[in-house]
Amino acid sequence: MTAMPFPGFNSDSIDNILVNPAAYADESVHAAYTQLRAEDPVHWTEPTGFRPFWSITRHADIVAISKANDRFINRERTYISPIEAEEWVKATTGDSHLFRTLVDLDDPLHMKLRRITHTWFLPQNLKALEPRIAGIAKAHVDHMASLGGACDFVNEVALWYPLRVIMMILGLPAEDEPRMLQMTQEIFGPQDPDVVARSRIISQGLGGPEATGNPQVDIFALVQQFFAYFGEVLADRRANPRDDLATVIAQGTVDGEPIGLLEAISYYAITVTAGHDTTSSSASGGLLALMQHPDVLAQLKADPALIPAAVEEMIRWVTPVKHFMRTCTEDTEIGGKLIKAGDGVALFYWSGNRDEAVFDDPFRFRIDRPSNPQTAFGNGVHQCLGLHLARMEIRALFAELLPRLESIELTGAPQLSVANFVSGLKSMPVRYTLK
Ligand code: HEM
Numbered sequence: 001m002t003a004m005p006f007p008g009f010n011s012d013s014i015d016n017i018l019v020n021p022a023a024y025a026d027e028s029v030h031a032a033y034t035q036l037r038a039e040d041p042v043h044w045t046e047p048t049g050f051r052p053f054w055s056i057t058r059h060a061d062i063v064a065i066s067k068a069n070d071r072f073i074n075r076e077r078t079y080i081s082p083i084e085a086e087e088w089v090k091a092t093t094g095d096s097h098l099f100r101t102l103v104d105l106d107d108p109l110h111m112k113l114r115r116i117t118h119t120w121f122l123p124q125n126l127k128a129l130e131p132r133i134a135g136i137a138k139a140h141v142d143h144m145a146s147l148g149g150a151c152d153f154v155n156e157v158a159l160w161y162p163l164r165v166i167m168m169i170l171g172l173p174a175e176d177e178p179r180m181l182q183m184t185q186e187i188f189g190p191q192d193p194d195v196v197a198r199s200r201i202i203s204q205g206l207g208g209p210e211a212t213g214n215p216q217v218d219i220f221a222l223v224q225q226f227f228a229y230f231g232e233v234l235a236d237r238r239a240n241p242r243d244d245l246a247t248v249i250a251q252g253t254v255d256g257e258p259i260g261l262l263e264a265i266s267y268y269a270i271t272v273t274a275g276h277d278t279t280s281s282s283a284s285g286g287l288l289a290l291m292q293h294p295d296v297l298a299q300l301k302a303d304p305a306l307i308p309a310a311v312e313e314m315i316r317w318v319t320p321v322k323h324f325m326r327t328c329t330e331d332t333e334i335g336g337k338l339i340k341a342g343d344g345v346a347l348f349y350w351s352g353n354r355d356e357a358v359f360d361d362p363f364r365f366r367i368d369r370p371s372n373p374q375t376a377f378g379n380g381v382h383q384c385l386g387l388h389l390a391r392m393e394i395r396a397l398f399a400e401l402l403p404r405l406e407s408i409e410l411t412g413a414p415q416l417s418v419a420n421f422v423s424g425l426k427s428m429p430v431r432y433t434l435k
Pocket residue numbers: 066102103104114166270271272274275276278279282315319320321324376377378379380381382383384385386387389390
């Protein structure tokens with residue numbers, strides 16, 4: 001099949017735009033999404049250097065495929081990755097994945113593993129953590145206040161806040177944060193060289209592997225380090241259980257047996273990574289949206305009861321996870337197209353969250369939407385396990401920040417990361433007056 005002609009783009013380039021990390025940094029991918037939603041919402045996509053797949057851009061189709069987890073599985077292909085990278089993973093691990101995390105697995109094993117922490121992530125349990133999360137939010141706003149009225153909000157506040165929360169819930173020491181940041185950012189999001197360079201600077205002198213300049217060698221060294229770090233955590237929590245999430249995972253069983261080393265390390269991996277960039281991007285992108293909509297900022301300051309609705313809109317607006325993939329296991333019709341067994345499908349959440357059929361005025365940041373069925377957390381059996389925690393964290397940050405914020409403005413152009421999987425602001429210089 002050939003790519004559809006696309007007015008405004010080279011006729012053969014629409015497929016490349018959908019996977020091009022730069023199109024996420026300048027948001028030009030939205031033009032592609034919008035046209036696909038209107039003209040070819042289930043679109044056969046053949047980007048150069050990638051295995052082909054179907055691009056799913058409408059909200060309803062994204063939700064339907066996510067919920068049909070019996071026919072659309074995760075194991076084969078979790079996210080869009082160049083053929084070269086897929087081949088490297090296969091050659092290195094003999095498998096299609098570096099880890100065996102929840103998002104890489106299917107039921108029944110997926111559900112058995114998910115059950116281990118399911119209750120821990122429920123609102124009833126998280127309620128007990130609320131005061132500690134509020135305390136961490138306050139410490140980060142205090143830190144912002146101490147910076148003399150100007151900072152890079154992403155690099156000095158938003159990047160660190162959710163990391164501190166995750167380290168706290170896992171029961172890991174604060175001094176390991178720079179190393180954790182390096183391992184997670186470089187293993188899981190190395191598309192943007194600025195992000196890699198930043199984490200190298202932050203973790204300098206901390207004993208991590210020296211960069212060789214060969215990304216695959218560097219990632220492998222970090223993966224080994226990640227296994228070593230969490231291998232120790234696992235052994236410790238099995239020997240000395242504590243009241244933390246690291247212990248819940250270490251003590252987890254499947255069919256009466258303790259979970260395997262790879263499953264346990266992968267569980268730690270998904271917890272630290274899934275809960276970090278996503279939450280920090282939503283917070284910084286949310287603050288940017290408020291600066292760009294001063295009327296909404298004033299409304300929120302006047303009525304903090306609006307914060308939960310604002311947080312939901314921030315998450316829709318930013319949609320930090322841009323896509324996940326599934327693989328079809330039996331021929332299925334979606335939107336009038338026949339998806340064949342074995343075909344990959346990419347669920348483009350950012351597009352679903354701009355779907356005109358679901359959201360009035362989707363390109364406007366509005367906190368007065370009568371309903372906000374945003375799809376940034378996914379749907380179905382893989383729906384984000386940490387969604388209540390994420391909401392709680394972002395709410396706590398704005399509940400602390402907004403009453404203390406007398407003024408705030410940009411002092412330079414905010415920059416989005418160059419990444420097509422998990423992406424968001426990588427820099428946002430601001431000047432402010434904070435009580
Ligand atoms: C605004 C913040 C967040 C966003 C937008 C987000 C988004 C997502 C998305 C899109 C998925 C895949 C859903 C699917 O395939 O249907 C997911 C899965 C997951 N998320 Fe989040 N996430 C966020 C925060 C968190 C936090 C704070 C944690 C925990 C600390 C977390 C843990 C997980 C886990 C463990 C999974 C895998 C679930 C499974 O496969 O069963 N996430 N998240």
